[in-house]
Amino acid sequence: MDWIAILGLLGFLGANFLAALSGALFPPGEWYRGLAKPAWNPPDWAFGPAWTVLYVMIAVSGWLVWRKAGFAGAAVPLAAYGVQLLLNAAWSAIFFGMRRPDLAFYELVVFWVAILVTIVLFWPVHRTAALLLLPYLAWVSFAGALNLTLWRMNPLRG
Numbered sequence: 001m002d003w004i005a006i007l008g009l010l011g012f013l014g015a016n017f018l019a020a021l022s023g024a025l026f027p028p029g030e031w032y033r034g035l036a037k038p039a040w041n042p043p044d045w046a047f048g049p050a051w052t053v054l055y056v057m058i059a060v061s062g063w064l065v066w067r068k069a070g071f072a073g074a075a076v077p078l079a080a081y082g083v084q085l086l087l088n089a090a091w092s093a094i095f096f097g098m099r100r101p102d103l104a105f106y107e108l109v110v111f112w113v114a115i116l117v118t119i120v121l122f123w124p125v126h127r128t129a130a131l132l133l134l135p136y137l138a139w140v141s142f143a144g145a146l147n148l149t150l151w152r153m154n155p156l157r158g
Contacts, residue, residue: 008066012059015085020055022089026097036153041146054139057132058085064129065122077121084118087111101151108144115140 028044042050062081065074091111095104115137122130 022092061132084114
């Protein structure tokens with residue numbers, strides 16, 4: 001692997017680190033701990049390792065598409081990739097920062113669609129890159145079900 005490829009991978013890892021930073025800027029905190037939760041809610045400690053693995057897979061996925069086609073050759077797929085990363089970062093700010101599970105759920109639906117669009121656009125460029133995003137889509141699907149359940153179990157107080 002040459003230096004450009006290594007720097008590219010570091011760039012994709014860095015972009016994912018920035019998206020993940022939203023979770024550190026808007027941590028769950030006491031508000032989240034005080035919410036009623038379903039029995040199937042994962043323990044708090046499980047989210048960090050799960051997201052770490054997913055962010056690495058997301059970064060490698062984007063990097064593979066970039067390596068195969070470059071920014072010019074994969075402008076639309078990589079733009080979709082960037083949009084889903086921005087939506088990823090926004091969710092923590094909405095759910096934990098604003099304490100709005102209702103708005104976070106609606107945002108998550110758009111986020112989920114953006115991931116699916118990214119997978120579809122990655123498929124013709126690099127199938128492995130598209131497949132690497134499937135666990136991410138599955139986790140966000142689960143997160144959507146959890147988000148909706150938390151919203152229903154904890155009505156907003158005005």
